[in-house]
Amino acid sequence: MARYLLRRLAFLLVSLALASVVLFVLLRMLPGDPANALTSVGASPEQIAAARHSIGSDKPLPEQFTHWLGQLAGGDLGTSFVSSLPVGPEVASRLNVTVPLTLAAFALAVVVAVPAGFLAAHKRHTWYGALLNGVSQLGIAVPVFWLGMILIAVFALNAGWLPAGGFPQDGWSEPAEAFRSLVLPIVTIALVMSASLIRYVRSATLDVLGSDYLRTARALGSSFGKAMWHHGLRNASVPVISVLGIELASTLLGAVVVESVYALPGLGSMLATGIAQHDYPVIQGVLFVSTLAVLLIGFAADLVQRIIDPRLRGRLSGGAR
Amino acid sequence: MSIKKTSLYATTTAAALALTLTACGGSGSGGGSASGGSYDKNATVDIGSLYEPQNLDNTAGGGQGVTEALNGNVYEGLFKLTDDGKVEKLLAQDYKVSGDGLTYTFTLRDGVKFHSGKALTSEDVKYSLEKVLADDSQSARKANLQVVKDIATPDPRTVKVTLSQKSISFVYNLSYVWIINSRAENLKTTEDGTGPYKLDKWTRGSALSLDRFTGYWGRAASNKKVVFHYYKDATALNNALLTNAVDVVTSEQSPDALDQFKNNQNYKVNDGNSTTKLLLAFNDKAKPFTDVKVRQAVSSAIDDKKLLESVWGGYGKLIGSMVPPTDPWYEDLTKVNAYDPARAKKLLDEAGYAKGFSFTLDTPNYDPHPTAATFIKSELAKVGITVKINTITPDEWYTKVYKNHAFTATLQEHVNDRDLVWYGNPDFYWGYDNKQVTRWVNQAEEASTTAGQTELLKKVNRKTAEDAASDWLYLYPQLVVANSKLSGYPLNGLNSQFFAYDIKKKG
Numbered sequence: 001m002a003r004y005l006l007r008r009l010a011f012l013l014v015s016l017a018l019a020s021v022v023l024f025v026l027l028r029m030l031p032g033d034p035a036n037a038l039t040s041v042g043a044s045p046e047q048i049a050a051a052r053h054s055i056g057s058d059k060p061l062p063e064q065f066t067h068w069l070g071q072l073a074g075g076d077l078g079t080s081f082v083s084s085l086p087v088g089p090e091v092a093s094r095l096n097v098t099v100p101l102t103l104a105a106f107a108l109a110v111v112v113a114v115p116a117g118f119l120a121a122h123k124r125h126t127w128y129g130a131l132l133n134g135v136s137q138l139g140i141a142v143p144v145f146w147l148g149m150i151l152i153a154v155f156a157l158n159a160g161w162l163p164a165g166g167f168p169q170d171g172w173s174e175p176a177e178a179f180r181s182l183v184l185p186i187v188t189i190a191l192v193m194s195a196s197l198i199r200y201v202r203s204a205t206l207d208v209l210g211s212d213y214l215r216t217a218r219a220l221g222s223s224f225g226k227a228m229w230h231h232g233l234r235n236a237s238v239p240v241i242s243v244l245g246i247e248l249a250s251t252l253l254g255a256v257v258v259e260s261v262y263a264l265p266g267l268g269s270m271l272a273t274g275i276a277q278h279d280y281p282v283i284q285g286v287l288f289v290s291t292l293a294v295l296l297i298g299f300a301a302d303l304v305q306r307i308i309d310p311r312l313r314g315r316l317s318g319g320a321r
Numbered sequence: 322m323s324i325k326k327t328s329l330y331a332t333t334t335a336a337a338l339a340l341t342l343t344a345c346g347g348s349g350s351g352g353g354s355a356s357g358g359s360y361d362k363n364a365t366v367d368i369g370s371l372y373e374p375q376n377l378d379n380t381a382g383g384g385q386g387v388t389e390a391l392n393g394n395v396y397e398g399l400f401k402l403t404d405d406g407k408v409e410k411l412l413a414q415d416y417k418v419s420g421d422g423l424t425y426t427f428t429l430r431d432g433v434k435f436h437s438g439k440a441l442t443s444e445d446v447k448y449s450l451e452k453v454l455a456d457d458s459q460s461a462r463k464a465n466l467q468v469v470k471d472i473a474t475p476d477p478r479t480v481k482v483t484l485s486q487k488s489i490s491f492v493y494n495l496s497y498v499w500i501i502n503s504r505a506e507n508l509k510t511t512e513d514g515t516g517p518y519k520l521d522k523w524t525r526g527s528a529l530s531l532d533r534f535t536g537y538w539g540r541a542a543s544n545k546k547v548v549f550h551y552y553k554d555a556t557a558l559n560n561a562l563l564t565n566a567v568d569v570v571t572s573e574q575s576p577d578a579l580d581q582f583k584n585n586q587n588y589k590v591n592d593g594n595s596t597t598k599l600l601l602a603f604n605d606k607a608k609p610f611t612d613v614k615v616r617q618a619v620s621s622a623i624d625d626k627k628l629l630e631s632v633w634g635g636y637g638k639l640i641g642s643m644v645p646p647t648d649p650w651y652e653d654l655t656k657v658n659a660y661d662p663a664r665a666k667k668l669l670d671e672a673g674y675a676k677g678f679s680f681t682l683d684t685p686n687y688d689p690h691p692t693a694a695t696f697i698k699s700e701l702a703k704v705g706i707t708v709k710i711n712t713i714t715p716d717e718w719y720t721k722v723y724k725n726h727a728f729t730a731t732l733q734e735h736v737n738d739r740d741l742v743w744y745g746n747p748d749f750y751w752g753y754d755n756k757q758v759t760r761w762v763n764q765a766e767e768a769s770t771t772a773g774q775t776e777l778l779k780k781v782n783r784k785t786a787e788d789a790a791s792d793w794l795y796l797y798p799q800l801v802v803a804n805s806k807l808s809g810y811p812l813n814g815l816n817s818q819f820f821a822y823d824i825k826k827k828g
Contacts, residue, residue: 036719
């Protein structure tokens with residue numbers, strides 16, 4: 001296990017290093033000039049040159065890259081070209097929104113989707129099994145911004161139960177208020193996420209239901225519930241967990257639509273603004289932190305799978321892909 | 322709507338509001354105001370906006386958001402541009418101009434303190450002006466203020482500025498110069514101004530809050546705190562207003578959403594005068610727009626009224642030139658090159674394009690440009706002109722059109738007040754080159770009186786309109802939508818200003 005962990009750690013570091021190079025180079029290949037965001041229409045060539053100089057984008061690329069790496073090594077994500085605020089604390093404050101949002105939505109989706117997916121498979125011949133299946137199919141097709149707008153119209157604008165968007169300026173200093181502003185976004189993400197999760201859980205359960213070992217267990221006198229509990233669920237969860245990992249990672253990165261519908265100051269909207277303004281330090285900072293998060297999630301999913309399924313432990317690396 | 326009508330409108334609105342407030346009576350905890358309505362003196366006013374500052378320094382590319390939040394509220398100039406376009410003394414108590422018009426002597430107001438506690442002196446004024454003029458300054462007014470030759474500070478309350486040539490707009494341009502504590506640091510993320518509010522907290526991506534400054538030299542703000550909440554999406558902003566998360570929206574950009582406020586007595590939709598013009602800018606140096614008749618023909622072939630109606634419903638105004646009603650040299654020129662397809666065809670015939678021609682229209686990819694481009698394309702098709710729409714990003718526009726002048730025609734919004742004078746610069750991106758106009762613009766700047774300046778710029782206005790230097794499609798509306806509990810907010814938002822200190826909120 002120790003050897004496996006070391007290997008994973010090395011893999012993580014190499015991936016991060018590669019990602020940072022790719023990220024840096026790709027950003028510089030984007031058309032457009034970061035100085036444009038800093039200068040107004042009517043700016044003279046001298047003003048544009050001054051803007052470039054002030055943010056250091058007039059320096060050679062290798063110099064800019066080593067400068068960035070140096071900062072990273074010191075735990076510093078740099079300073080925004082546009083706002084002059086340090087990127088690190090801003091990423092942290094955005095994570096205060098995005099992480100609770102993603103985790104809560106994820107937890108809610110799992111709580112809804114696992115039993116629902118199981119039922120959809122086990123009771124597939126009943127009307128509610130078919131209904132669950134149909135609803136989840138429909139759920140996959142629903143655009144997340146549309147769902148968000150419907151929820152806002154019903155629960156915020158008409159009923160007035162919850163805020164239509166925004167997040168307290170003081171963050172979590174008043175937890176109840178902060179949480180209230182996250183309820184609708186959480187439900188939005190959870191609904192969309194659980195629709196696809198139900199499909200995965202259902203098919204994994206169907207595989208198990210048709211398996212030889214379950215039939216053997218039943219033949220040896222085990223009840224369906226017992227056989228499912230001891231053998232079925234454990235086997236069904238292995239493929240589901242890798243899907244969960246992917247879902248979690250993609251929500252973390254893909255919350256930008258929900259953040260925009262609900263006007264939340266999250267990581268996704270920070271990235272979108274950064275891109276619009278060619279604010280390289282902001283884009284690099286957000287993507288670097290996200291890459292790290294995705295790698296860690298993959299690692300965690302892999303680890304959980306190994307704990308559940310002893311057969312995987314024999315393999316030295318690999319896992320959740 | 323003329324300036325007079327606007328102020329009349331504003332007055333009646335305020336009066337009506339005051340009456341309503343008095344009628345409802347007594348619920349405010351703050352007690353009565355001078356105008357008779359009761360309001361909460363310790364209220365927090367939540368303002369919704371789409372324009373977050375990029376940073377807090379207006380000489381470092383802070384953008385229009387920083388003007389909206391900080392200009393007049395946190396920072397003050399020697400002069401102030403009022404909401405109806407007049408220039409008033411603010412930190413300057415008085416000033417004298419020498420006989421040759423080259424030396425301005427300003428006396429500073431007494432007892433003015435910065436938020437840090439330091440008293441305002443002439444050194445700070447000198448420092449602030451020099452900051453705008455510095456090499457790395459990104460101030461939009463830098464070019465206009467380059468006539469400043471020397472700044473002297475004979476005593477702590479006197480500033481003497483010598484110009485290299487006469488500049489009648491000097492005092493007006495000073496209204497854009499923030500007076501900053503000369504010892505302040507980190508102005509991109511903090512502030513040290515003299516205004517009625519000091520910065521409380523800026524949470525990037527979310528909000529910027531201001532607190533009433535207790536040491537303010539003038540009349541204290543009518544509310545205790547203002548919070549600018551920033552939204553990226555107009556729908557989210559409107560939802561915030563509908564759920565009372567914000568009290569007022571500084572500039573409504575989504576006309577479709579107005580009905581829900583217009584028909585609701587809890588809200589008031591205010592139709593003010595903006596200074597934002599939507600232009601079909603020809604490259605006057607590129608064929609076929611080198612020909613006046615072609616430009617006139619295109620202008621006459623487009624039904625601006627119909628375009629405005631389709632984009633903004635009943636809001637906004639038609640303008641026949643670059644000059645909005647809040648500029649002193651405004652004149653209604655909508656009849657010059659007005660919509661007349663028959664005339665357009667005749668002009669095309671005279672110009673030798675009886676069979677029409679085709680051109681590429683570089684169109685920024687954000688609203689309302691694509692809509693306007695499609696409309697223009699169908700209008701011009703009716704007189705035989707084929708338009709090829711080339712959609713470009715703001716970045717591309719900046720490089721291709723603005724810097725390299727590599728275009729035939731383009732769409733663009735021009736937001737500033739008093740920007741007619743760009744037609745006097747033959748090197749500006751649209752390439753309008755008329756020696757007479759250039760002379761008038763220069764003479765206007767050297768005029769001895771504002772009356773003389775106004776007279777000359779009116780000539781420029783008429784001449785550029787007759788020449789169809791560009792086609793001015795329409796003037797954007799300035800729609801401030803507010804909760805009916807609120808009064809005292811600015812209506813016109815000139816140059817994106819939004820003075821918050823007079824806003825009164827019923828308790």
